[in-house]
Amino acid sequence: MNTNQLSERLSIVASFVPKDTVLADIGSDHAYLPCYLMNKGKIRRAIAGEVVKGPFEAASRNVALNGFTDRIEVRLANGLQAIEETDHVETVTIAGMGGTLITSILEAGKDRLTHVQRIIVQPNLHAIAIREWAVENEFCIVDEEILLEDSKIYEVLVLERGTAEYSKADLLVGPVLRHKRSNVFQAKWERELQEWQRVIKALEKAEQTEEIKQKRANVQENIELVRKVLAHEEE
Ligand code: SAM
Numbered sequence: 001m002n003t004n005q006l007s008e009r010l011s012i013v014a015s016f017v018p019k020d021t022v023l024a025d026i027g028s029d030h031a032y033l034p035c036y037l038m039n040k041g042k043i044r045r046a047i048a049g050e051v052v053k054g055p056f057e058a059a060s061r062n063v064a065l066n067g068f069t070d071r072i073e074v075r076l077a078n079g080l081q082a083i084e085e086t087d088h089v090e091t092v093t094i095a096g097m098g099g100t101l102i103t104s105i106l107e108a109g110k111d112r113l114t115h116v117q118r119i120i121v122q123p124n125l126h127a128i129a130i131r132e133w134a135v136e137n138e139f140c141i142v143d144e145e146i147l148l149e150d151s152k153i154y155e156v157l158v159l160e161r162g163t164a165e166y167s168k169a170d171l172l173v174g175p176v177l178r179h180k181r182s183n184v185f186q187a188k189w190e191r192e193l194q195e196w197q198r199v200i201k202a203l204e205k206a207e208q209t210e211e212i213k214q215k216r217a218n219v220q221e222n223i224e225l226v227r228k229v230l231a232h233e234e235e
Pocket of ligand 1: 010026028049050051052077078079080094095096097105
């Protein structure tokens, strides 16, 4: 991967960035995404936010090497603290982290999202946390993609301001992904079902405390939801 050639995962994130937008890429190790988009003439300005010094320095180097120091500002900051109201950021990308971390970044910095119209996230795991955050914070899910790269499955979620109603199954598997129903989607949830069956068997062998019983019920509920989705049954 470099500033001219992104991984498929980041290419899909890039494809959802609106033309001529002002972008903040949070967790911008190497600043590959903003440099790529600037090289393609797709964005007006960008902020690359990084909380760790090493990746922050790598990002600063790449921005300088590409001659973009006047249009991409690299900032050492935690999450959305990288952006100020006066930046007029319209699009935020957060990729390559767990869904729980992405959610905590969004929650901690939601007062910084004043001008933001679109948030594109690529959680490595636990996308449900972001979907739940979206509902609670009046964002809706306008698009989603799922892909397989280097034997790993990734999801990309596109949020925009608005309200929508989602079922438990929508929040778990993705309201858009379940309708696109790609082979990767099918494979992910079949794999997940097998894993949950193993968990249920292990929990059945354990001492039946209230906590274990609750956990079993939760896993069982997820199994039922996903089975129905894969069988095209409405919940
Ligand atoms: N976004 C790039 C991508 O998708 O390829 C880099 C992903 S890398 C695995 C995650 C990056 O996020 C790391 O460089 C890490 O330091 C940074 N990061 C983690 N928590 C952060 C936070 N709260 N604020 C800013 N950056 C953060």
